[in-house]
Amino acid sequence: MKLNFRTLGSGSPLIIMHGVFGSSDNWQTLGKVFAENFKVYLVDLRNHGNSPHSDEFDYDVMVEDVVELMEDEGISQAHILGHSMGGKVAMHLATQHADLVDKLMVVDIAPKYYAPHHQQIFEGFHSVDLEKLQNRKEADDQMAQVIANFGVRQFILKNLNRKQDGTFNWKLNLEVIEAAIEKVGEGIEGAVGFDGTALFIAGGKSDYLVSQDHELIRSLFPNAEIVTVDGAGHWVHAEKPRELGELVIEFLSK
Known part of the structure; x- marks a missing residue:
């Protein structure tokens, strides 16, 4: 690759x-x-x-x-x-x-x-409603319901990407990483x-x-x-x- x-x-x-x-x-x-x-x-x-x-x-x-x-x-x-x-x-x-x-x-x-220990991080990703998201502040507000630590949220939100049509997606391959998290350990x-x-x-x-x-x-x-x-x-x-x-x-x- x-x-x-x-x-x-x-x-x-x-x-x-x-x-x-x-x-x-x-x-x-x-x-x-x-x-x-x-x-x-x-x-x-x-x-x-x-x-x-x-x-x-x-x-x-x-x-x-x-x-x-x-x-x-x-x-x-x-x-x-x-x-x-x-x-x-x-x-x-x-x-x-x-x-x-x-x-x-x-x-x-x-x-x-x-052992896998990233459950809260994944919950943070999944807490963001990408389809309805208007801006990065909304993403942070949604994630704050799951992850209180501001620094951790900012680290995760570096993966948030605004596409040319104004909608959002995650740059990383969240589905595959979550499925393979055991291998990461x-x-x-x-x-x-x-x-x-x-x-x-x-x-x-x-x-x-x-x-x-x-x-x-x-x-x-x-x-x-x-x-x-x-x-x-x-x-x-x-x-x-x-x-x-x-x-x-x-x-x-x-």
């Missing part, structure tokens, strides 16, 4: 992949920072953002999409950074195609299985490890990557450095962009 992506800057390639329900827009601010030293690829994974939709949705096909992008762009090796689901794609890519990965960076996700235990240099970044207030996960991480990524960003939840790049940016730049400069 030909993924939608944008590029920033020049230099060694750095491919950045967002989490479930996200898009390349989520990393635009930090992408500009990294673009001072690298050619940054901000990618929309399949069924997200402006990339094509498909009934196939698992880590194997998402890895194939990234490999195809690298081939099309003539990239023999790249630094790979992924958050949450994008971090799982990054880990799968590193363990399946180690030769394509220079340095690996994974933000707030471990290589373990996560799959672990990569049993995979062949990645011996390259790796950095795992946890949010200090998040329960996605905790100290109990360190042994599993190091069993698959023996050269991994594991650090925590204090005060950050799961969306480390949105909550602590300066701290995350400094960690990535320092890691890539070693």
Whole structure:
């Protein structure tokens, strides 16, 4: 699949992949920072953002999409950074195609299985009456009946698209993602490890990557450095962009 992506800057390639329900827009601010030293690829994974939709949705096909992008762009090796689901794609890519990965960076996700836990997010999507929707404020008001957190609503509503005829739709493939959400949580235990240099970044207030996960991480990524960003939840790049940016730049400069 030909993924939608944008590029920033020049230099060694750095491919950045967002989490479930996200898009390349989520990393635009930090992408500009990294673009001072690298050619940054901000990618929309399949069924997200402006990339094509498909009934196939698992880590194997998402890895194939990234490999195809690298081939099309003539990239023999790249630094790979992924958050949450994008971090799982990054880990799968590193363990399946180690030769394509220079340095690996994974933000707030471990290589373990996560049970489905996005029900409230799906309820938020379904709470919006797209057929009668007049504007984005109406969508936010409707979603607020289900999701009280303003930041979470704004994250979800980045997927709201106004078509040329004035009606609205979701940019992401909500039906397929919801049907395949169990696959999003799959672990990569049993995979062949990645011996390259790796950095795992946890949010200090998040329960996605905790100290109990360190042994599993190091069993698959023996050269991994594991650090925590204090005060950050799961969306480390949105909550602590300066701290995350400094960690990535320092890691890539070693």
